[in-house]
Amino acid sequence: MKKIGLLVLGLLGLYYTQITLAFDDINNHRYQTPIEQLKQQGILQGYPDNTFRPDQSITRAELTKVILSAANLEPLHEEESCFKDINPGQRFFDIICTAKGLGIIQGYPNNTFQPEKTITLVEALKIAILGFKMNVPENGSPLWYAKYLDFAHQHHIFSKFERFPEQNMTRGMMAHLAANLIQLQTGTTPKSSQSKGCQSPQPSLTPDTVTVRGQQRHFITKLGTKYQQTQPAKLIFGFHGRTSDHQSVASYYDLDQEEGNAIFIYPLGLPEEGPQRNRRDPGDKTKALRDYELFDAIKELISEQYCIDPDQIYVAGHSLGGRFTSMLNCARGKEIRGVGIVGGSPMPFPICNGPSAAIIFHNPADKLASFAGGEQIRNAIIKQNQCGPKTEHYQNNANMECIQYTECLPGAPVVFCKYFGETSQGHMRPSQASSMMQKFRTEL
Secondary structure (H helix, E strand, O other): OOOHHHHOOOHHHOOOOOOOOOOOOOOOOOOHHHHHHHHHOOOOOOOOOOOOOOOOEOEHHHHHHHHHHHOOOOOOOOOOOOEOOEOOOOOOHHHHHHHHHOOOOOOOOOOOOOOOOEOEHHHHHHHHHHHOOOOOOOOOOOOOOHHHHHHHHHOOOOOOOOOOOOOEOEHHHHHHHHHHHHHHHOOOOOOOOOOHHHHOOOOOOOOOEEEEOOEEEEEEEEEOOOOOOOOOEEEEEEEOOOOOOHHHHHHHOOHHHOOOOEEEEEEOOEOOOOOOOEOOOOOOOHHHOHHHHHHHHHHHHHHHHOOEEEEEEEEEEEOHHHHHHHHHHHHOOOOOOEEEEEOOOOOOOOOOOOOOEEEEEEOOOOOOOOHHHHHHHHHHHHHHOOOOOOEEEOOOOOOOEEEEEOOOOOOOOEEEEEOOOOOOOOOOOOOOHHHHHHHHHHHO
16 A cells, blocks of 8 residues: 555645746745645645745644654555544545554544644644654653653754644644654654754854844843853843933843853833833833844844853843743743743733743832732733742842742742842842842753
């Protein structure tokens, strides 16, 4: 019997297109390379208009078909139904029943498979990993999917910090997953998580400008004392408040006391001259603040010139910087590993696109940013990280009252600290905030 990818002309419910043609909609896409690789192997084909639609969600049946094909598992001709919603002669019948017979899929408790339902990231990981017969060790987590996320993370397929587990699997993600599992099956290790700069010589001068919306923006770059161009480093941003600037926070934030391999970035808000600065243009929507683009531009530049670990990007901010950090944490959740927020005040949050660990500090006596506002930020991040109600005392040497929410998504704890006795109307950044942020980062 021919391999499944050649037996059926339309993979994923698609139709045959010539393998020699490139898809028209994947140029510069994040998953362009694995899509083209699987197409050349006869595993993937596209729509009649020569598109692949990489960002479109994939169904349970479609993903099962791809995994059997990629794992070189031939479908058996089945006579009897294996699920009550799958009948002989139905599209994907042999594929689904073969996968069930091999223990790759289970279906729902009511004996249905729901083949046309979109599939989540963690469901897809389980099916794919079982289909390739990968050895997945237990990790002690009560979450059924945690060991599959760990496997994908440890083998540099998907970062477990980047996405929500219930996020829909897309066609592009599916191609990336299948291509990496083929590599593992053939003894090739997928590429490690590091930026382009790891393959380049270290710049002689540290960068300090980028262009955002046609305007030159300034920032300070500091290299940690243990930075090495050949070793992926943490990238740590520090955002200043309304009445300070990047030079002052580069001095008093003390972020660069971080031990180990790290790079520190201090962006300057606008207007650059004058007593006050902000992080948005008039009319900016919460999902598209101007300085989200500043963060993106700096991160891209530093990642191209220096050796960065994309799973180790952190952000800290105080006052308006804390307010902006809380919003950036949500808008860029799948890129940010963790945040430290001091004396922030809430704004309407954008739609969060991934979980991020967070440590939040607020003085109950703060007269400039209300304590209730700090609690609102905490509650928003608890929701973002899908934390349960269980908490425990968070140990610290700063005489702060800190609690940690322990039932959050893997790798996304939330710590909330009350601090006391600071001056400047209770809004002063506590002197030990940076050391506690560093402690928090090392525990992740």
